[in-house]
Structure formats: structure tokens, C-alpha cells
Amino acid sequence: MTDILQLLVYGLVLGSVLTMGAIGVSMIFGILRFAHFAHGDFMTLGAYLGLTFISAFGLSAWWALPAAMVGMAVVAVFIDQVLYRRIRRTQPVILLIASFGMALILRSLVQLIWGSDNQSYATGIQFPWRLDWLGGIRLKPDHLWIVLISLGLVMAVHLFLTRTRLGKAMRAMSDNMDLALVSGIPAERVIMVTWVIGGALAAAAGVFLGIDTRLHPVMGWSALLPVFAATILGGIGRPYGAIAGGMIIGVSMEMSTLIIPAAYKPAVAFAIMVGMLILRPQGIFKGTV
Amino acid sequence: MELTGIASYLVSFLTFAGVYAVLALGLNMQWGFTGQFNIGIAGFFAVGAYTSAILTTPGSPAYLGGFGLPFLVGLGGAVIASTIIGVIIGLITARLRTDYLAIASIGIAEMIRLFIKNEDWLSNGVRGIAGIPRPLQGTPLDTPLGYLLVVVVFVVGVYFLVERAYASPWGRVLRAIRENEPATAAAGKDIANFRLQAFVLGSAIMGLGGGLYAHFFGFLSPEAFRPLYGTFIVWVMLIAGGSGNNRGAILGAVVVWGIWSVTELFTDMLPAEHATQGAALRVLLIGVLLQVILVLRPQGLLPEKPPRLIARQRRSR
Numbered sequence: 001m002t003d004i005l006q007l008l009v010y011g012l013v014l015g016s017v018l019t020m021g022a023i024g025v026s027m028i029f030g031i032l033r034f035a036h037f038a039h040g041d042f043m044t045l046g047a048y049l050g051l052t053f054i055s056a057f058g059l060s061a062w063w064a065l066p067a068a069m070v071g072m073a074v075v076a077v078f079i080d081q082v083l084y085r086r087i088r089r090t091q092p093v094i095l096l097i098a099s100f101g102m103a104l105i106l107r108s109l110v111q112l113i114w115g116s117d118n119q120s121y122a123t124g125i126q127f128p129w130r131l132d133w134l135g136g137i138r139l140k141p142d143h144l145w146i147v148l149i150s151l152g153l154v155m156a157v158h159l160f161l162t163r164t165r166l167g168k169a170m171r172a173m174s175d176n177m178d179l180a181l182v183s184g185i186p187a188e189r190v191i192m193v194t195w196v197i198g199g200a201l202a203a204a205a206g207v208f209l210g211i212d213t214r215l216h217p218v219m220g221w222s223a224l225l226p227v228f229a230a231t232i233l234g235g236i237g238r239p240y241g242a243i244a245g246g247m248i249i250g251v252s253m254e255m256s257t258l259i260i261p262a263a264y265k266p267a268v269a270f271a272i273m274v275g276m277l278i279l280r281p282q283g284i285f286k287g288t289v
Numbered sequence: 290m291e292l293t294g295i296a297s298y299l300v301s302f303l304t305f306a307g308v309y310a311v312l313a314l315g316l317n318m319q320w321g322f323t324g325q326f327n328i329g330i331a332g333f334f335a336v337g338a339y340t341s342a343i344l345t346t347p348g349s350p351a352y353l354g355g356f357g358l359p360f361l362v363g364l365g366g367a368v369i370a371s372t373i374i375g376v377i378i379g380l381i382t383a384r385l386r387t388d389y390l391a392i393a394s395i396g397i398a399e400m401i402r403l404f405i406k407n408e409d410w411l412s413n414g415v416r417g418i419a420g421i422p423r424p425l426q427g428t429p430l431d432t433p434l435g436y437l438l439v440v441v442v443f444v445v446g447v448y449f450l451v452e453r454a455y456a457s458p459w460g461r462v463l464r465a466i467r468e469n470e471p472a473t474a475a476a477g478k479d480i481a482n483f484r485l486q487a488f489v490l491g492s493a494i495m496g497l498g499g500g501l502y503a504h505f506f507g508f509l510s511p512e513a514f515r516p517l518y519g520t521f522i523v524w525v526m527l528i529a530g531g532s533g534n535n536r537g538a539i540l541g542a543v544v545v546w547g548i549w550s551v552t553e554l555f556t557d558m559l560p561a562e563h564a565t566q567g568a569a570l571r572v573l574l575i576g577v578l579l580q581v582i583l584v585l586r587p588q589g590l591l592p593e594k595p596p597r598l599i600a601r602q603r604r605s606r
Binding site for chain 2 (some may be wrong): 029034035037083086087090093094096097098100101102104105107108109111112115116219222225228229232236262263264266267270272273277278281
């Protein structure tokens with residue numbers, strides 16, 4: 001029982017990371033109609049930006065988080081303006097290829113700048129709290145913060161999408177592109193905001209992953225498949241679905257270590273995704289097929 | 290001495306370019322003809338390579354194998370194995386948007402790599418399989434030039450096959466699906482079925498490419514099937530050469546493999562402590578090359594030229 005509770009905690013932490021990535025993928029798909037394959041490497045770059053802020057200004061990982069998010073939002077908008085915007089007028093699938101190339105460009109840049117060795121934000125071991133009232137499971141303060149901050153960011157995205165004009169415009173574009181455009185929604189502005197949010201949340205996912213484990217140039221690429229699985233599970237183009245998808249995938253991946261070797265964790269995400277594609281490709285929350 | 294060195298380098302260069310040309314032709318069937326976005330090439334490549342290696346190696350207690358079957362049987366096994374994987378992926382994704390195929394295919398490629406890496410009994414894990422027999426062993430053609438000849442025969446064979454498919458009514462339906470799916474459906478074509486056929490045929494060709502690779506390289510390890518080497522470079526080849534054009538696919542394979550090899554000559558000159566940086570720089574270069582082509586010349590070096598309609602040719606005579 002304690003084992004299961006403990007894995008549930010790890011699952012919620014992983015789920016928070018995946019949710020941060022999946023919301024971005026889902027929004028980008030809703031607005032721009034393509035699966036953004038560089039999103040995993042956005043996460044990697046965000047994590048390494050955090051590392052730079054930590055070592056350059058002596059910040060703690062938690063203070064480097066907003067800095068990395070701002071930095072990654074700028075990078076995302078820059079990449080969109082320089083590359084994606086130029087090929088947006090062609091078919092969306094060309095954007096898919098371009099984003100796949102961008103993934104490798106970003107990864108090799110990370111390798112060039114920061115090297116390919118494992119790195120971590122802080123040395124030393126953090127002592128977990130022992131929760132006796134919960135069967136003696138161990139909870140690291142870091143893990144608690146990751147889940148709480150994710151929750152806060154999800155709330156912020158929710159408020160943005162429901163309470164602001166731009167957020168409503170974004171939902172309108174995602175629901176019906178043509179209708180939104182003829183009603184005079186500033187498409188370029190909405191697209192830019194999509195990249196700001198997508199990039200910032202990807203950086204958050206990357207920094208969380210860096211705090212939880214360690215930094216490596218392929219850390220984001222390895223997380224990409226579970227992120228996509230979470231996106232499909234929640235329904236592509238549905239940011240709220242991404243939250244449910246992220247949590248389900250994260251918890252299932254951690255729980256699976258009870259029965260199968262840990263090396264096959266990504267396979268669990270993949271199996272859930274394939275099952276979903278067969279049974280209900282539109283996802284739990286009925287996304288765009 | 291210098292000259293023979295260059296000649297033997299060229300022979301091995303062309304051999305590998307030929308293997309990649311087979312992969313690019315397989316991708317052209319899926320993406321160039323039908324518009325299916327498969328970025329799991331590395332998976333089909335790996336399945337083909339490992340199947341052929343396991344069927345033909347003399348055997349070792351460390352992993353499955355020891356069948357010692359002939360080269361052509363190994364290649365046949367490679368094609369069958371990748372066909373099976375292709376059918377499974379195709380059945381799942383043929384009805385869906387191509388973005389789903391993209392995600393599912395990269396998933397299956399990663400799963401295959403994970404499986405090969407972790408299941409030592411099958412593939413010897415990260416230690417890899419060595420001593421895969423060369424194709425023409427025991428004949429006077431057991432030389433690098435002989436291998437090149439074998440690869441050229443396969444490239445030419447696959448080329449004629451896909452070129453014939455492209456010009457046939459079947460290929461016309463594939464192009465119609467790519468250009469306008471609703472109109473093709475309205476014309477009464479079973480889109481999911483045609484997609485599945487094209488996808489499986491392309492996957493089978495990729496498996497063949499994998500089998501060829503195993504026999505010419507002689508050693509396999511999971512590292513060779515990372516998305517970069519297996520998948521990305523084949524995409525750059527097809528896009529650079531001209532997707533939809535089979536000659537373009539072959540030209541792209543030679544040109545991009547040429548760029549990739551030349552950059553290797555430069556990074557080899559770097560001191561050893563910068564070796565990983567050099568490798569990253571090469572990937573960066575290929576990635577930027579792809580983006581430049583997409584922005585400036587999306588049709589590639591040899592743009593697609595659809596065959597003229599036969600009826601109109603007759604009338605003009």
C-alpha cells in the first residue's frame with residue numbers, strides 16, 4: 001500500500017511535468033494545426049537556460065524558473081518569426097517537418113553550448129519528509145513545490161483563456177479558424193501569444209524535470225513521447241484535456257514499475273496512446289481529429 | 290597510393306549512399322506519393338537490419354541467432370518483418386490525420402530501439418551483433434566493389450518498382466489522396482485502404498534498406514538507430530532531392546550523404562576533446578540545411594513531374 005502511495009506521489013510529479021508540456025503542444029496544435037515536434041527540445045533548452053541563470057546569478061532553482069520561462073518564451077517567438085512564420089502559408093505538414101528539424105538544431109545547440117554530460121542544479125541530497133499519517137511515505141519538498149507551482153500555472157492559463165479578450169480569441173481560433181478570422185481576430189497576435197505560453201510552459205516542464213532528475217541534452221526528447229501521449233489522451237487541441245492526460249500518463253508510467261522493468265516506462269505511455277488511437281482518437285475531451 | 294585510397298573511400302561512400310537511397314525511396318512512397326508523415330524510419334530500418342543479422346549470423350550463445358542462412362533469405366526476412374510492423378502501424382493510423390501517424394511512428398521507432406537495447410537474449414543489447422556475413426562471401430566478387438555492385442542492383446530494382454507504381458493508376462490514386470482527400474473519397478476510392486497499401490510497401494522497402502545496411506556494415510548496435518541517423522537524415526535526403534520524384538530521392542541520398550561525409554572529414558581534424566562538439570555541429574548543419582531548403586526551395590533539387598495523361602498524349606499525336 002505504501003509502495004502504491006509513494007508511486008502515486010512520483011506519478012503526480014511526472015504528471016505535472018508532462019502537463020506543462022502537453023498544454024503547449026495542445027494549444028499550438030489548436031491554433032497552428034501541427035504537432036510541434038521541437039517541444040521536447042524546448043523543454044531541454046528551458047532547463048539549460050535555468051542552469052545558466054543559476055550559475056550566473058547564483059539564484060536558486062525556484063527563482064531561475066521564471067527567468068527560464070521568460071527566456072524560453074522569447075526564444076519560441078523568435079523561432080516562430082524566423083522560421084515557422086515563413087512556411088505557415090504552405091501546408092501544416094511542412095511545419096511538422098520544420099519542427100522536427102528544429103528539434104535536432106536545438107539539441108545540437110545545447111550540446112555545443114553546455115556539453116553532453118549530465119549536469120544538475122544543486123549538489124547534495126535533499127532530505128524527504130516522512131509522512132507517518134500516510135503510511136510513512138516520503139515526500140521531498142521539491143516534489144511538493146513542483147506539483148503546487150504546476151497547479152498555479154494551470155490556473156493562470158485557465159484564467160487567461162476564460163477571462164481575457166486574447167484568451168477568448170485564442171479559443172475561438174482553435175474552435176473554428178475561418179469564423180474567427182472573418183470576425184476580425186488578430187491572428188498574428190494570437191499566434192505570438194500561443195508561442196509565449198507554449199515556450200514558457202515548456203521551460204517550466206524542463207526546469208521541473210531538471211530539479212527532479214538531472215539535465216541532459218536528450219532529456220526533453222525522451223519526454224516528448226509521453227507528452228504527445230498526454231496530448232492525444234486529453235484530445236488534441238484541448239488544453240484542459242492535456243491536464244487530465246498528463247496526470248493519467250504520469251501516474252500510469254510510475255505505477256507500471258510495480259510490474260514491468262523501469263526501462264519500459266515510455267512504452268506504457270506509448271501503449272496507452274495506441275489504445276486511445278484505436279478506441280477513441282478524438283481523446284477524452286473530444287479534440288480535433 | 291593516394292588515388293587508390295580515394296577510390297576505395299568513394300566505393301564505400303557510394304555503397305552507403307545506395308543503402309540510404311533505398312530508405313529514401315521507401316519514404317518517397319509514403320510521403321512523396323501519398324503524403325503520409327512517417328518519422329519512425331529508424332524503427333523499420335532497425336527491424337530490417339536485426340532480422341537479417343539474426344537470420345544470417347553463424348550464431349553465438351549470447352543472443353538469438355545462429356541460423357546461418359544465406360544473404361538473400363536474410364533480406365527476405367527483413368522485408369517480411371518490416372511489412373508486419375508496417376501493417377500494424379498502418380491499420381492503427383490509416384483513418385487518422387497524418388499528425389497522428391507522425392506521433393505513432395516515432396513512438397514505435399523508440400519502442401523498437403528500447404526493446405533492442407533491453408532484450409539481451411534477442412539482440413545482445415547495447416553490445417550489439419558483430420560478424421554479420423558479407424553478401425558475396427566465397428565468390429570472386431567478395432570485394433568492396435562487389436558490394437557496391439549488389440547495392441546498385443537493389444537500388445535500380447527498387448527504383449523501377451516504385452517508378453512503375455508511381456505511373457500506374459494505383460500511384461495516381463495515391464497522388465490524388467495527397468492533393469485532395471475529400472475529392473478522392475468522393476470519386477469512390479477507399480482512402481484508408483490505399484494509404485495502408487502505400488505505407489506497408491514503403492515500410493517493406495525500408496526494411497530491405499535495413500537488411501542491406503546490416504550486411505555492409507557488418508556490425509549492429511542500438512546506437513545506429515537513433516532518430517538522427519535512422520530517420521532525420523533520410524527526411525533531409527528526400528526533401529533536398531525532391532519529394533515525389535524517385536530520381537530526386539536517389540540524388541538527395543547521394544548529395545546529403547556527401548555533405549554529411551565531408552563534414553565528418555572536417556570534424557575529424559578537430560582535437561579529441563572537441564569531438565562531441567564536432568558531432569553536434571554536424572547535426573546542426575544538417576538541420577539548418579533542411580530549414581533553408583524548406584524556406585527557399587521546398588520542391589527540392591529535382592521537382593516532381595507527374596506523368597502526362599495517356600489520353601491527352603494520344604490526342605496530340
